[in-house]
Amino acid sequence: MSNDTGVEQTLVLLKPDAVARGLVGRILMRFEDALLKVVASKMVWMDADLTRRHYFDLEERFGSAVYAAMAEFMQSGPVLAMVLEGVDAVACTRKLVGPTYPDQAPPGTIRGDFAHMTQAYANARRIAVANLVHASGNADDAKHEISVWFAMDEIVEYPTAAERFER
Ligand code: ADP
Numbered sequence: 342m343s344n345d346t347g348v349e350q351t352l353v354l355l356k357p358d359a360v361a362r363g364l365v366g367r368i369l370m371r372f373e374d375a376l377l378k379v380v381a382s383k384m385v386w387m388d389a390d391l392t393r394r395h396y397f398d399l400e401e402r403f404g405s406a407v408y409a410a411m412a413e414f415m416q417s418g419p420v421l422a423m424v425l426e427g428v429d430a431v432a433c434t435r436k437l438v439g440p441t442y443p444d445q446a447p448p449g450t451i452r453g454d455f456a457h458m459t460q461a462y463a464n465a466r467r468i469a470v471a472n473l474v475h476a477s478g479n480a481d482d483a484k485h486e487i488s489v490w491f492a493m494d495e496i497v498e499y500p501t502a503a504e505r506f507e508r
Pocket of ligand 1: 399403411441460464468469472474475476478
């Protein structure tokens, strides 16, 4: 969804490390605090097919070893998938999440505050970089990823309290 008001939707996954560490509430709070609205959500244990559909270009970008490590990580526990909606939602969500490698993510970002794994550490151990959150990279990716994860009728339209009472 995108229109002339700049309101758009983006896909977010709270990865297995975020769920296993009990960080769902604290991470979600950051998105809600920034006025991003949850319009769809579900908990999913990813299988090989969904991993391939979600990370369809990861093997090409990083090679088969990183892809295999990511597949193992993403299938190691459930993820919480959600669609967030708001003004400039794609960029806003990426800003709150921070850069890919947690050691490079500044304090105040989700990855910077809750993780510190380096790329070198992950590569040496042949594991995925556990960085808590996936967030769509751009509007086209968001549209595609939302269609991978959610059927149209799983995305809900409703007014927030601010929309109902403060406008
Ligand atoms: P982002 O999630 O920030 O958009 P990318 O799309 O570039 O980052 O990478 C997808 C995911 O792959 C990252 O979030 C991270 O979990 C994992 N990853 C990226 N680079 C590596 C690497 N060198 N080794 C292991 N895992 C990696």
